[in-house]
Amino acid sequence: MKPVTEDAKGYRRLIPSLTALVEFEAVARLSSFTLAANELGVTQAAVSRQVRFLEESLGVRLFHRLHRSIKLTGEGEALYFVVAESMQRIAGVYDRLSNGGEEQELVLATTAAFSHFRVLPRLPELKRIQPQLKLRLTTTMFTADLRHNEVDIAVRYGNGTWRDGTSSLLFDEEVFPVCSPAWLEANASPQSLAELAKAQLIGSDSTSEGWMGWEAWFDAAGLRPPRLQYALRCSLYTDAIEAARHGQGIALGWRRLLTGLLDAGELVRITEASVKVRDAYFVVIPHGHMITPATNSVIEWLRGGAASA
Structure with a gap:
């Protein structure tokens, strides 16, 4: 049996409960203790205790508890972005290993107009450059909160500043x-x-x-x-x-x-x-999602033809 290293002891000291982090991530993503409890298969009281434990351990408030809703504090957002990204990385590696290393489905969210005119007509090109990629299209409003959706890449029109993901310019308009x-x-x-x-x-x-x-x-x-x-x-x-x-x-x-x-x-x-127009189209990667080679390939495909246009 391998001895426990000092680094491992340090992680356990700094992160007293991985369970609490998992339940905090669900609450932050769903903006609800009740929905998080349903997703995790535990009681709402249990989720509340875990989040309260985190807050007491850190000495900060992670949520503003409003009358009928909750909202992440600044400290809560900082923790959520890191936890969500780490969990997504773990889940992505686990999925690839458990499926023999095959590429997993990639979810692309756009408006109906962008999908109809820009995505669907160009799908043969994507299949040619990424024949193994499994793409799932989902129609959303540009302003839909990515934390509440299983989305890998979103296309939005605006100024490029959103709190639920990291954006990069696709093209102007x-x-x-x-x-x-x-x-x-x-x-x-x-x-x-x-x-x-x-x-x-x-x-x-x-x-x-x-x-x-x-x-x-x-x-x-x-x-x-x-x-x-x-x-x-x-x-x-x-x-x-x-x-x-x-x-x-x-x-x-x-x-x-x-x-x-x-x-x-x-x-x-x-x-x-x-x-x-002043605004432009941006591709947005939700916080906590890895940018894989397949993700980069889809982004470049989305951007393709912009210069010639």
Whole structure:
């Protein structure tokens, strides 16, 4: 039997309870003592005792206990990020060893529009460069808290600053009007922003992520038209683009999303007017998740074609 080393003794002294850390991680990730207890198969009282034990051992509060919710303190966030990352690393190695070293499933979270226009059409390329990769797509809002979801990579549009993961730039974005070649053939092309404002516009509801609608686009382009009269309004951006493809009018085109349709000639730009938005697309890795070679490969695939676009 190997003797217990001084380092091992030190770990036991500094980390008095691995059980407490496991239960703390579940509470922090789920923002609930009750949900953590259900996940771990123990009582809520047992989870509370373990977290209280950690707080007493450290001499700091890990959670703000509010009336109907809990929130990590600054010290709690610092501990959570380290614990979550360490547990993910252990779990990842364990999974690979227990499955004979095979690559595990990778979960990619995007909005429906990003998945529809940017991810799905390019899946054959990903299968070519990563034939063993098992990809699972999940649709989320850009603002969904990654700590509450089993996500390996998320794509978000914004300023790149989020508290639940580490972000890196995918690409910037610009927005301009698009229509189908058939619509352009059947209708006179607007010669000014004022004429464009009176054309058959297809609108889609603005989202909480900051995607602009026609009113905001005209304002950014330098025109404040009277109340717009839409030929069609959609709640989903994907529907607005499909309507434009089928010749129903002019929609706002987000360049990075529509590169494939523009290159294929299914959509065309109707004017040189364009708005470069301040925010951009970022890839976000949730805290506690390892960046593996497969993860890097997917990120580069997501970024692929950005320069040429």
